Amino acid sequence: MHIILNKTSMVPIYEQLVDQIKKEIISGELKDDEMLPSVRTLSGELRISSLTVKKAYDKLEEDGFVVTVHGKGTFVAATDQQLAMEARRKSVEEEMAAAIEKAIALGMSKEEILEIATIIMEEYR
Amino acid sequence: MRGLLEKDIRLLFKRKQIFIVIIVVELVLGMSGSGTFAVLYFTMLAGIIAAGTLSYDEFDNGFGFLFTLPIDRKTYIREKYVLCIAACAAAWCISIVLYIVSGIAGGQNINFIAQFPEFVMIFPGMSMLATIILPLQLKYGSEKGKIALFVICGCLAAVLVFAKNLFSEESAIGFINIIHGIPMGTIMIGITALCAIVIFVTYSCSLRILSNKEL
Amino acid sequence: MIKVDNLAKKYGDFGLEVSLEIPDGTVTGLIGKNGAGKSTTIKAILGLIKPDNGHITINGKEVSELTNSDKCMIGATMSDSGFSMYLNAEDVIHILKKMYPLFEESFFRNKCSELRIPMDKQFKDFSTGMRAKLRVLIAISHKAEILILDEPTAGLDVEARNEILDLLRQYLVDNEKCSILITSHISTDLEGLCDDIYLISNGKVVVHEDTDVILGNYALLKMDEKSYESLDKEYVLTTKKDSYGVVCLTNERQFYAENYPELVIENGNIDDLILYI
Numbered sequence: 001m002h003i004i005l006n007k008t009s010m011v012p013i014y015e016q017l018v019d020q021i022k023k024e025i026i027s028g029e030l031k032d033d034e035m036l037p038s039v040r041t042l043s044g045e046l047r048i049s050s051l052t053v054k055k056a057y058d059k060l061e062e063d064g065f066v067v068t069v070h071g072k073g074t075f076v077a078a079t080d081q082q083l084a085m086e087a088r089r090k091s092v093e094e095e096m097a098a099a100i101e102k103a104i105a106l107g108m109s110k111e112e113i114l115e116i117a118t119i120i121m122e123e124y125r
Numbered sequence: 126m127r128g129l130l131e132k133d134i135r136l137l138f139k140r141k142q143i144f145i146v147i148i149v150v151e152l153v154l155g156m157s158g159s160g161t162f163a164v165l166y167f168t169m170l171a172g173i174i175a176a177g178t179l180s181y182d183e184f185d186n187g188f189g190f191l192f193t194l195p196i197d198r199k200t201y202i203r204e205k206y207v208l209c210i211a212a213c214a215a216a217w218c219i220s221i222v223l224y225i226v227s228g229i230a231g232g233q234n235i236n237f238i239a240q241f242p243e244f245v246m247i248f249p250g251m252s253m254l255a256t257i258i259l260p261l262q263l264k265y266g267s268e269k270g271k272i273a274l275f276v277i278c279g280c281l282a283a284v285l286v287f288a289k290n291l292f293s294e295e296s297a298i299g300f301i302n303i304i305h306g307i308p309m310g311t312i313m314i315g316i317t318a319l320c321a322i323v324i325f326v327t328y329s330c331s332l333r334i335l336s337n338k339e340l
Numbered sequence: 341m342i343k344v345d346n347l348a349k350k351y352g353d354f355g356l357e358v359s360l361e362i363p364d365g366t367v368t369g370l371i372g373k374n375g376a377g378k379s380t381t382i383k384a385i386l387g388l389i390k391p392d393n394g395h396i397t398i399n400g401k402e403v404s405e406l407t408n409s410d411k412c413m414i415g416a417t418m419s420d421s422g423f424s425m426y427l428n429a430e431d432v433i434h435i436l437k438k439m440y441p442l443f444e445e446s447f448f449r450n451k452c453s454e455l456r457i458p459m460d461k462q463f464k465d466f467s468t469g470m471r472a473k474l475r476v477l478i479a480i481s482h483k484a485e486i487l488i489l490d491e492p493t494a495g496l497d498v499e500a501r502n503e504i505l506d507l508l509r510q511y512l513v514d515n516e517k518c519s520i521l522i523t524s525h526i527s528t529d530l531e532g533l534c535d536d537i538y539l540i541s542n543g544k545v546v547v548h549e550d551t552d553v554i555l556g557n558y559a560l561l562k563m564d565e566k567s568y569e570s571l572d573k574e575y576v577l578t579t580k581k582d583s584y585g586v587v588c589l590t591n592e593r594q595f596y597a598e599n600y601p602e603l604v605i606e607n608g609n610i611d612d613l614i615l616y617i
Contacts, residue, residue, distance in 0.1 A: 007555075008607065010597070010605075010607065012552065012555070012556030012557075013552060013555065013556065014552055014556070038513070038516070040512045040513045040516060041513050043509075044506075044509035044510065044512060044513050045509075047505075047509075047532035047533075048532060048552070049367070049531075049532075049533065049534055049535045049536075049550075049551040049552055050367065050512075050535055051535035051536065051550055051551065051552060052551070052552040055552065122601075123598065123601075127438040127439075128435050128436070128437075128438040128439030131434055131435045131438050132423075132424075132427070132431070132435045135427065135431045135434070135435070136424060136426055136427065139426050181424045181426065182424070184424065184425075185420075185421060185425070186418070186420050186421035187421050187422075187423075187424060188421075189383070189388055189418050189420070189421040190416075190418045190421040190422050190423070192386070192387070192388055193386050193388070193411075193414070193416035193418065193488075194411070194439055195408040195409065195411035195412045195439055195440065196408060196411075196439070197408060200408065339388070339389045339390070340383070340388040340389065
């Protein structure tokens, strides 16, 4: 598992952890049923608090990416959860396609559309 | 308590030079025949040095750390008393043996039986002295504790002098005659009992002082 | 679990009044300026001083009633005291063997050689770094379930500090149930280790927060007087004005990041908390 944290970023650390672990699960680097490092092991290696790692694992479980078995550890959930994520991405793509279609119909140029997209994303940083 | 004993014994044996000096002095004294003094000196020194391990513990805020270890204040005091009495006992035995050996080697006429009562009383006597030092050190710290000890000895000496002047020649002689009338065995038991009582009193004082002490 | 319930202690002008809780398996940091009351709190928890009022319990038992074998599960380091200077590491092994039934001699010896601690040198000849490492090593060599560490990294260079923190991290991995209460001035040490932080100031707990909340949600907002006037101050905790501008401490970074995009926002950290609370 490769995790690179930016401690000076505006993105909270636990969010960075969630994103990076998710990416590894989706890309297949972390396999189904593979056990993630224990909370203390990961927090020790990354030099962050165990609570942060626990929050990240809890969020990943909420989103269906991992399963925690009490007393045993945290494991990558089976692939159907990832399919669910891919399905969600597909629907986001479809919504974006619909919005862009509307914009083109209104006569907006490619640059204008990209500008709006950029501005919107800035607000979420 | 075993851990504390281990610590104190190791600390005591760090000062090897002192032991060598003492043993040499002992042998010299033994050969010159002043046996009682040799035994007294060695036993007293052992007791005082053993009681002095308290100053090692106290130095540099040491008590703070010491009491985070799995010991309580009672165990600490008990260990110090065991250490002092054991040190006196060991020194007493060794010095008697050295005295006999060096006396024989030096060609002295050792009248051991006659000197026996004096020897026997040295052990409880010096143990008592060592244990008096302990509560003084605890209450006033090692520096001031030693000063307090001198002050007390000085006061006792002054009392004795004063008493000597108070009582006339005849009453003093009368008093001494009474003492000579009492069998030696009774005197030995009496003095030993007195020392034991004093030791017990100092033990209770030490416990009380330490339990009220903020570390 | 360590529970400090309304601990009160008075020293002349200074009055301590704190309540804390360190649940099992938690690493809690205690920070504050010199004289704020950190060491007093630690000493009370260790039973070295008697509180004027309040209760301190460890795993449900009052601290004053802990037996010697209860104390075996506690490992402590004090910032200003340790074994006598005339002892050496070899002596300490023999002493600890007789005090702690769970003392791990081979672990201790291995770590000594790893940390380059000489076995036969008297402590009076140790460097500050060696002394600090030895103190922590003593605390973690007998399977303690609770570690209470008073400024274990004080006065050390960055390499030595990291060695000690890594020692602690490894101990946490090997002893999942262990809890740690640690005090320090060095906030970055705590940020990388502690789950939550208590900030003590003038004898009182002024902040108790999870570390990642401090690092994620707290922030310093920097602006000029004019911007300050028009700022929504609902989530501003404290404000400091100087000749260059205004600095506000907030615990809702996201709110200000979303609504005031031109505002200079700095990620909050523990030092900011100490300085700006």
